[in-house]
Amino acid sequence: MPDIDIDEIVSSFQRRITDRRLAGDYPVGLELQLESEFAGMLRTIDRHEIDTDQLAKYVQSVVVAAHDMHLDDSNDSRIPGGASAHRVVSRVVRRQTNPLAESIRDLGISVTDALWEIRRLIEAQRSADERQLLDAVSGVLDRLAVLDHLVTIVTELEQRMAVLESERSGQ
Amino acid sequence: MTTYHQVLVGAAPGDAITNMALQTRTGLRRLGPSEIFARFIEPASASQVGALGDLPVGRPRDILIYHSSFGDPEVTRALLRRPERLVLVYHNITPAEFFTDTDPAFAAGLEWGRYELSLLKDRVVLAIADSRFNADELIRLGYTGVRIMAIGVRPRRLADSSNDPETELTLDEIVGVPFVLNISQLLPHKCQHVLLQAVHILQSVHRVELGLVLVGQARSATYERALNQLARSLRLRHIWLAGRQSDSSLATIYRRARVFGSASRHEGLGIPPLEAMAFGLPAVVRDAGATAETVGRGALVLPAASGPLMFAEALLAAHEDDRLRSSLIDSGFQRVSEFSAARSTRSLAEIIEAAGLAS
Numbered sequence: 442m443p444d445i446d447i448d449e450i451v452s453s454f455q456r457r458i459t460d461r462r463l464a465g466d467y468p469v470g471l472e473l474q475l476e477s478e479f480a481g482m483l484r485t486i487d488r489h490e491i492d493t494d495q496l497a498k499y500v501q502s503v504v505v506a507a508h509d510m511h512l513d514d515s516n517d518s519r520i521p522g523g524a525s526a527h528r529v530v531s532r533v534v535r536r537q538t539n540p541l542a543e544s545i546r547d548l549g550i551s552v553t554d555a556l557w558e559i560r561r562l563i564e565a566q567r568s569a570d571e572r573q574l575l576d577a578v579s580g581v582l583d584r585l586a587v588l589d590h591l592v593t594i595v596t597e598l599e600q601r602m603a604v605l606e607s608e609r610s611g612q
Numbered sequence: 613m614t615t616y617h618q619v620l621v622g623a624a625p626g627d628a629i630t631n632m633a634l635q636t637r638t639g640l641r642r643l644g645p646s647e648i649f650a651r652f653i654e655p656a657s658a659s660q661v662g663a664l665g666d667l668p669v670g671r672p673r674d675i676l677i678y679h680s681s682f683g684d685p686e687v688t689r690a691l692l693r694r695p696e697r698l699v700l701v702y703h704n705i706t707p708a709e710f711f712t713d714t715d716p717a718f719a720a721g722l723e724w725g726r727y728e729l730s731l732l733k734d735r736v737v738l739a740i741a742d743s744r745f746n747a748d749e750l751i752r753l754g755y756t757g758v759r760i761m762a763i764g765v766r767p768r769r770l771a772d773s774s775n776d777p778e779t780e781l782t783l784d785e786i787v788g789v790p791f792v793l794n795i796s797q798l799l800p801h802k803c804q805h806v807l808l809q810a811v812h813i814l815q816s817v818h819r820v821e822l823g824l825v826l827v828g829q830a831r832s833a834t835y836e837r838a839l840n841q842l843a844r845s846l847r848l849r850h851i852w853l854a855g856r857q858s859d860s861s862l863a864t865i866y867r868r869a870r871v872f873g874s875a876s877r878h879e880g881l882g883i884p885p886l887e888a889m890a891f892g893l894p895a896v897v898r899d900a901g902a903t904a905e906t907v908g909r910g911a912l913v914l915p916a917a918s919g920p921l922m923f924a925e926a927l928l929a930a931h932e933d934d935r936l937r938s939s940l941i942d943s944g945f946q947r948v949s950e951f952s953a954a955r956s957t958r959s960l961a962e963i964i965e966a967a968g969l970a971s
Binding site for chain 1: 913
């Protein structure tokens with residue numbers, strides 16, 4: 442096996458982390474900060490979003506089902522003279538069921554329209570959310586830019602102070 | 613003639629369990645007719661895997677080999693109704709708690725899978741686990757005589773794959789520097805975000821230009837989006853979320869990688885670190901599930917509680933410390949040889965024969 446002691450190497454990593462923390466390379470709470478930032482991202486994204494593509498497939502299936510709705514016109518019969526009897530019965534039944542089929546087709550069309558509208562609303566909401574998020578991010582970036590500017594001013598002031606102090610101590 | 617059909621819950625190209633079933637089928641066909649059937653089949657696998665509903669009715673002397681990794685009530689019902697003798701190959705079921713918050717439906721499937729194991733226990737004539745970790749889980753559920761065997765696992769399977777020029781080009785354009793490689797489905801418990809955070813520490817604190825390539829299907833859209841957002845917010849450079857890749861592309865990425873890293877919190881076996889070691893990559897992994905058992909002393913195994921700082925230190929050392937690198941590479945090769953000798957010398961067909969189940 443290798444001429445290295447893996448346990449000792451892992452311990453040495455731990456010692457290095459401690460040293461770097463003391464030296465200020467690894468800011469205090471860095472890991473916690475990274476973890477909580479990522480947890481925040483997961484919480485923001487995880488909103489059990491509706492799959493609008495799937496919704497579109499449902500809409501399509503309702504459209505197809507409504508379109509394919511028809512009565513079976515077959516009047517075949519194995520009984521002699523049965524076909525004409527079937528035709529008569531079929532005509533009577535059709536008189537009753539045709540309006541029903543029409544109503545169901547109309548219902549299918551209304552359901553389709555409603556589902557399309559729902560899909561459109563979901564997508565509009567999603568796009569509005571993204572716009573709001575972008576607005577918020579841009580606000581934060583503006584504030585960071587102000588902070589950045591303040592840091593520059595403070596640094597300049599510190600430099601001027603240092604110059605003034607050195608001049609004073611030189612006198 | 614006795615049949616030796618295999619049943620999976622889902623089949624997809626590149627999926628480790630589907631690959632194992634395909635590998636195993638060749639050996640099983642030596643014993644008798646053998647096909648693979650699954651409840652969910654991705655179109656690209658449809659030419660090699662049949663629908664579970666098409667599984668022909670068997671006889672009590674036939675053998676049905678069930679690969680367990682997830683639960684589906686339809687599959688359980690089908691298995692319980694069948695007359696064949698049942699051979700269980702347990703690949704591990706991820707604890708449901710990792711998904712309760714983010715994907716409750718998937719968590720329910722995992723819970724069902726564990727429950728299914730207890731339902732099938734009395735029907736199973738031979739139980740095989742691909743790691744000691746998995747075997748212990750079956751034993752806790754009351755299974756006896758569990759054999760440990762990483763069926764169909766060949767860490768060197770990609771060694772002869774030629775390089776894919778398109779992948780080389782993409783690596784040059786998107787990554788362009790030495791990189792850490794992780795191969796795993798994008799899922800919260802695989803903790804790819806820890807690797808992103810570690811690379812952030814390397815790039816921002818240590819000023820080391822080390823990239824990161826994440827290969828694997830995004831099984832959780834939420835987690836994938838969070839990873840992308842994390843990469844953007846940390847202003848990471850040289851990052852490629854590559855998705856699922858072909859074998860030749862994978863071989864190319866293994867050859868070009870600098871270090872293999874995995875921060876996964878649960879593994880039933882953990883094949884990618886072994887494949888990485890077979891390509892001469894130093895591997896840095898977290899001690900979770902069966903990972904330490906699989907990699908042995910061939911990789912840097914970090915404590916289970918390790919965070920991005922520990923991973924950053926380990927990846928940095930594996931990248932820059934030449935002595936450590938060469939030791940890890942050597943011990944990795946050695947581990948691959950040991951693993952291959954200990955686990956894969958016998959095929960599933962041979963185990964079935966040795967158990968007196970073949971006729």
